[in-house]
Amino acid sequence: MSAEERYNFKEVEARWQREWERSGIYKVTEDPSRPKYYALAMFPYPSGKIHMGHVRNYTIVDAIARYRRMRGYNVLHPMGYDAFGLPAENAAIQHGVAPDKWTWANIAEMTEQLKSLGYSYDWDRAVYTCRPDYYRWTQWLFLQLYKHGLAYRKKAPVNWCPSCETVLANEQVEDGRCWRCDSPVTRNELEQWFLRITRYADELLADLEKLPGWPERVRVMQQNWIGRSEGAEVTFTVEGTGDPITVFTTRPDTLYGVTFMALAPEHPLVEKLIAGRPEAEAVRAFRERVRNQSEIERTAEGGEKEGLFTGAYCINPLSGDRVPIWVANYVLMEYGTGAVMGVPAHDQRDFEFARKYGLPVRVVIQNPSRNLDPATMAEAYPEPGVMVNSGPFDGLPSEEGKERVVAYLEEKGVGRRKVQYRLRDWLISRQRAWGAPIPIVYCDRCGTVPVPESDLPVLLPEDLVFTGKGASPLARHEGFVNTTCPRCGGPARRETDTMDTFICSSWYYLRFADPQNGQAPFDRAKVDYWLPVDQYVGGVEHAVLHLLYSRFITKALRDMGYLGFDEPFTNLLTQGMVLKDGAKMSKSKGNVVSPEEMINRYGADACRLFILFAAPPERDLEWSDEGIEGAARFVNRFYRMVRSALPVLERARGTDRQAALRPEALGEAEKALRRVVHGTIRKVTQDLTDRFGFNTAIASLMELVNAFYEYRSQVPEDRQNPAVLAEAAESAVLLIAPFCPHLAEELWHQMGHTESVHLQPWPTYDEAALTVETVEMAVQVSGKVRDRIRVPVSATEEEIRAAALAAEKVQPHIAGKEIQKVVVVPGRLVNIVVR
């Protein structure tokens, strides 16, 4: 093949990217006359260059967006940057580059790379969370939450990452380590801002039911994280002082089995209980030791249970028993009430604790199949059974007992039904400077004062000094800190913590509906038109973080009257990772494949094609150098297919194609090619509509290309049917457009069209072209394929049966045998069952 016939992807891709940008074909506005489709990829942190994970994510969404556009939808397909965050600050400390400079340089580079991949974004809608015109509204969001009692400040034990020098939310601690830098997290008592996500715990859990378009896996992860459990609160009374100690339990039926009370070492009552007692010093020392343990140490595997007797006793409200009060390291102050009733016979943790410290074990639920003996039990019996040693409740099945005990406690006023969640409020203060400042002022006279909306944004100073030591640069910036109270006008100090960047990303999908709005975060009518997101795509690592936060913010804004829907993301696709040599790509492993290099060597279309073809989107994808070469080869093969047919196609110009495609006008070879063409249209359409079967859709396209070559090699050039070839080539180009947009656009124009291929309607298949006169069917004898027969599609079951029984290779297998049954599956197979 001559040099100029080789597909010059570099020139073609650059040319069409320029043209699309010039003509603005991907720009969208609201259009009530068309159905809308909002396709969204999780926007990136501008870390420097894009990696293969990004390419995969955005290629999937781009294919979806392009397909929907051709199907007649008004498609919103935006992109932006989650641009606040620690790496920018670290760069400032290490290299002395200002965080905004560093960030904007990265954004410029990544944008250029994204453009080189030919994604169909409406770039006019890009949002940058670090820009005042965006974070102004992040601050506005905070103020609304504050106004509605959903943002509050409290002193609490919090997760502190010593390396990032900031606190973290619970969701951002994994196995006791910082999600970002992997350092062990410590516990600190600090005054911090929280968002009351727990107020929505119930709805966040219940509404998972409304998300059938989410992967089961993600819903289960959120369910686990929210951790709802039903039980009761029961109040014990301290002997002597009468102080109440309330516990949460899921097993009110075991209340008669309580043999000790266990308090978290940090429990507020501990100090009063031990005051003046000989145990006081030891308990205080124990408390300090536990408090200083890191999350990892405290929850280490096995978890040796430790505790100390306080010297005090309390009274069981049900049995009247006198119960010793202990402090124990396994009781967490953050969950429930920070106090646990110890029932060794029926709770494994209590059991271990009781055995270690010689506390009594009292069986109150009897195992129906094997009698439990407290003296010999080797482990707790947590299963249901029959209540014993429980006064008036003896003989009740334990499940029923739960109800009866709670009812009794409520009647006596010493307990009540309670639903407890594992989910805790979202800690959002960050002691970092490169983030959206929390719009709060502290005034000696007025206290905590929110910045008025009209004063937003609270701007980040541009002259921050990053030393990496001591307090945040924001806290050390006098010009920022010192201000006047918006209420009384007196001297005041600004809050110097910034917001968790997950707040910035918890509402960005709303801003895309109205990104330039200077008067409000978004216009309700525009949001009503575009939202919710029809298809969201991203990594599963945000299953609990970003996706839970966004659901919460959506519900909060809905309750404030700003939104009219309950859930932000109707359908979610969690794409798999891109691996190399079986492992996640990372600099330390040295197995990183650079998208930039691949695009340079093989072209954007080949990269996109390989990534879509190599694995279904939700599965991990193993990068293969040979694989992408194969994809590049196919791009060329496709290009040559159309190029070499252009002279023949020229003959179809201006003729009546529909007339030329009438069945009477076609020979067998033409009909066969048309069958493949229309079969492929059907297959690709199905694969893109009801699932994301990009890999099988592309496989089907490859079969079409193979059939095209076969036709051209088997029918002499002068006898080739121009109308059939034109239909095949046009269909192929339209079908490949979502995957290889440059290739499709180039060929579309070479075929003589002047409008963009991406604005064309999606092809439809012709049922008539799919019909066949005869079908081949397999003939099985007792389930094994022995022969094949060709029968007319119109053949009756009786005729098929006769043909099968007469088939040559079937004879030896049925000769002399009794035919028990013949199963005929028309169009597929015949199974002759013999004995």
Add this chain to the structure above:
RNA sequence: GCCGGAGUGGCGGAACGGCAGACGCACGGGACUUAAAAUCCUGGGCCCCGGGAGGGGCGUGUGGGUUCAAAUCCCACCUCCGGCACCA
């Protein structure tokens, strides 16, 4: 421990009650070429019998079951991956 997902040729994967291995990668053979690259055609799950055309058996993690028919449905188990986990 509880919950979820996945195990199919040398490799990525397809089929999700009806002919296992579509499509591609890698590999073998052939054509074109002085040669190579590129391209085009072609072969192939594994084992056994046959010189050959051909024939037979076994095959979707393991063991059972349902069915004329199971990768697909049911039961039990194994392995790997992921989530939660001293949450009362």
